[in-house]
Amino acid sequence: MERLKDAFSRALAAALPGQDIVLERPKAGEHGDLAFPCFRAAKALGGNPAELARRLAAELNVEGAALVAAGPYLNLRLAPLDRARVLLEAILQAEPARPYGSGEPHGEVVIVEYSSPNIAKLFTIGHLRSTMIGHALVQVHRFLGARVVRLNHLGDWGTQFGTLLAAYKRWAEAENPELSRDFPWAEEIPGARRSPLFRLFQLYVRFHAEEEKDPAMRDEARDWFRRLEAGDPEARRLWSWFREISLREFQRIYQRLGVAFDSLEMGEAFYEDQIAATLQRLEASGHLVEGENGARIVHLEDVGIQAPCLLQKADGTSIYATRDIAAGLYRQRTYAFDRCLYVVGGEQVLHFQQVFAVLEKLDPWFKGRLKHTPFGLIQLPEGKMSTRKGNVIFLEDVLDEAAQRVRAVIEEKNPELPDKERVAEMLGLGAVLFFNAINDRVKSITFTWERAVALDGDTGPYVQYAHARICSVLRKAGGDWAARARPSTEPCPESAGVDYLPVEAPQDLAGLEDPAAQELLFQLGGLPEAVRSAAREGMATALARQLLAVARAFSGFYTLCPVLAAENPAAVRESRLALCLATARALRQGLYLMGIQAPEEM
């Protein structure tokens, strides 16, 4: 397909010297495989687009394909069997290191900072967005050939930590120093799991509740943070204990989600010993000036940002912007990155504008390398989630509920299924993660159980179902068809590729002339662009939707084109099996990029 694209572009460039040649993929398969809209060129040449299209169709020649004028478009169209050959070869004969749709390794270093939960808070569905958007970006960039560094900017430093220390000293140390049992005063938060982390969280919630009545408590928290940053041994000891409690829980959840990081040690606290040097450097550059009450700030009006960036509080402690800047400098030194993507909620756009602006003032090297990838909040029908009011949805409850609903469907439809628990977990995760990815990340999502764990329609399980049915057909086909739909090794972490052994496409593709087969081929052809769109847009929306389109097209093919029917000639059977196999491979790879597994039976 790339070859055809080049040939088409070259032919057009020769015929239209000096014109920009932009090729599109037609919206509908019946138009063809590639399209050249003639509007712009016709205008530049003073002609009419439809006429130009007709002229070009008559004059140009691209080997192996037909050029057809359709109104103002010049379409390149492959004959049905050629289209089948091109796609089947691209998918089935791909080398394991270079799966269909992947990119040449180019060595650019892309840092993705994502998930970044705060210590002592439980993982809610809110955290799922950053975690899975980030994970998909990691996968997609790897797939396209980048070297990716996965960073979790853990919220393990800052005044909020002072809050926790203050709360612990106030109530827990005397009452429950081991955090091993529930606090008598603690309100029960429905659905939460009993764990030391949960009790830490209760302390945090209580502190905020009482702080409303007694604002002086805020100073208490700030003072604990000051002591922590000053190296007070008791504060440090508690800090590392709380951190450990939290990390243990987070690790469990990451494992369940199939998400991993290059290091979990590079949270905010990691940059603590670099804060002084960072401030000095800002000082030396002349950008750091005194603000109100002796706080220190950097003015940004000159770059169009009205609010100055606060870097040192009046009490001399650091603030998150300071640590983000220290982190930026550290990453520059350590990774010499080409891009650094911050997958952080949209409420922090101003913060990142400020941080980026300060870094660019410090070193123009940063220009164009830093990118905030914001996303919308998850809201409840009754409004915002609020930890203090206890109306939060815990991620694990959502995952459990999803798996449980899947389990009920399995009992109804396929009670004989082996390994029910494992499959239910895969499908439940598929539902939740796919739902999380299918919509524009910038928009806020209103959470309802109904939709978050839906199993019908445009959902992960729909795509997984298509994959499972293909596997079922391949099993029935006998031979090693089923084995070929199975990856040859574990997925390669460096390339995010699912490795399959190359398979020769059949010589005779007679079974693939049917329009339903052609539609499936057309949708498979859209996958590489969908992956690139995901990387470009910083979200998996296009990929998720293209996978749905492939799955839907497969369902059409499956109902209209029997694969294993006894009356099928051998060539029809073989070519259709090859298309099934290609589809299964493409679906599994696509889902894998989104962090979703594809069971062979469900």
Place this chain on the structure above:
RNA sequence: GCAUCCGUAGCUCAGCUGGAUAGAGCGUUGGCCUCCGGAGCCAAAGGUCGUGAGUUCGAAUCUCGCCGGAUGCACCA
């Protein structure tokens, strides 16, 4: 008040570097299990793309105003 983002079918959303009849799912209505898994397939109904201007051969897509909603605006992250 200022800034950013959002406003497309009854509901939830795609489509937005301007281009071929504005697409899905849910819900509604009506068909499909003698045939590879009905978690499925086919069909129908349903849209002044918030609104008013502008740019353009062409605007859901770009610009500006207005209306509605979300978020943010230094000592939290």
